[in-house]
Amino acid sequence: MLGLLVAAALAAAPQPPRTLRVDYFHTGNATEERFALDRLVLEPLPFPGNPARPIDETNLGKYFFEVRDLDTNRVLYSRGFSSIYGEWETTDEARKANRTFSESLRFPAPERPVQVIVKKRGERNAFKEIWTLVVDPADRFVDTARPPSPGPVIELLRSGDPTEKLDLLLLGDGYTEKDRAKFEKDARRLVAVLFEHEPFKSRRSDFNVWGLCPPSEERGVSRPLTGQHRRSRIGATYDAFGSERYVLTFENRAMRDVASFAPYDALAILVNGQTYGGGGIFGLYVTVAADSRWSDYIFVHELGHSLGNLADEYFTSDTAYLATQDRPEPWEPNATADPKAAKWADLVTPGTPLPTPWPKDVFTKRSKEFQERRRKIRAANRPEAEMDALFLAEQKEETALLGAARYASAVGAFEGANYEANGYYRPQVDCIMFTRNPVPFCAVCQRALSRVIDLYSAR
Known part of the structure; x- marks a missing residue:
C-alpha cells in the first residue's frame, strides 16, 4: 500500500519541462552579421538545468540570450555564451568573405509563446540586442521527431538528478564500432584527470558525466592541411581557421541531434586521434585529441574556456585572430587591461607590486625559438613523437x-595575456591557461570556474 502511495505521489509531482532548441544560421563578415531561423526542435529529454537558477548573472560571454514571456515580458531564462562565428569574425578571412555557421539556443520548453532575444557586447562591454524571435511551443512546425540513436548512454559519473548537477556530456568522434571500448577508456581517463584539478576536485559531487559514441565508418577525423578528410557523425576537424592544432566541428545540427540523447549543460568532443589538438568555446563545447601525449592537459585547459569563459593567457603562439589597435577590457575573468588588476583586487597578494615583474624577456625569447622549431616539424609532417x-x-x-x-x-x-605580449595582464606568473606546465588553475581562474558551477548545481 505504501509503495502505491509513493508511486502516486511521484506521478502527481511536477515534471521538468522538455528541452526546446532553436537552431539558427549566423551569417556575416567582419563588419556585419545576420541571423535566420533554421528549425525549432523539441528534444526527447527533460531540460537538465537547475530550475532554481534560470537567470544568468555571471556577465560572461560575447553573446547573451533571454527567453521572455510574450504576455508579461518577464524573463524566464537567460545564459551568456560565445560562438564559432564570434571567433571567426576576428580573423583575416572575415575581412574578405562572408560565411554562415549553424548555432543553437537551448532552454526549458515554455507553456506559452515566448520572445527569444539575442544580444552582443558592444562599446564598454555593454550588451545590445541584435536579433529577436517569437517562439510558440504549440507551433505545428516544432520538430518532435526522434533522431537516429547514437548508441547507448554511458554513465561515467552520477552524483544526482540532472536538475541539481552540472551535466557534462562527452561525445566520441572518429571511433568505429570496434572502438567503443576504447572511447569509454579514453573518457574515463580524462574524467579522472579533470577531477584531480581544483576547483573540480572539491566540486566533484556537483557533477554528472555521461558519454555517447556514435560509430564512425572510418577511424579518425579530418585533417585538411594534410589531405585527410572524414565524414564522421559529429564532424570534428583539425585546421579550423587554418590553425593546424585547432579542432572544431562545424556540423552543429548533427552534433546537437546526437547530444540530445543525454542530459547536458556542457559538451566535450573526444577525437580518436594522436595529433596534438583541441579547442574550447564558452557555452559551446570542448574538443581534445584523446591519444595525444598532451590530451590530459588539453582537456582541462579547454574546459577552462568552455565552462569558465577563461581567456588564453599565452601570447607567443600563432593564432588566427587579428590583434586590436586599442586594448579594450576583456570580459573574460582572468585577463585585464588594467595594470592595477582591479578586476581581482581582492585576491592580490599583499605587498605584490602592480604590474608584477617576471622574467618576461627570457621567457618570450625561448618560447619563440620553440615555436619556430614546432613550425618546421609540422611543415615537414614529421612524426608526432x-x-x-x-x-x-x-x-x-x-x-x-x-x-x-x-x-x-x-x-x-x-604582463602578457590574451594573445598579446603588451597591454594585457594575467593574475599569476603561471597557470593552466598560460602554459602546459604541471601547475594548477590560478586563484582567479578557480574562482571563476566555481561561480559557473554554482549556476548549475543545487548547492
Missing part, C-alpha cells in the same frame, strides 16, 4: 624558469 619531445623540453625549461620567479606564488598583474 618529435613534437611531443619538443613540448617536453619546453615544459621542463619553462617550469624551472617560472617556478624560480620572485613572485611565482603571488597573485598580481603579470
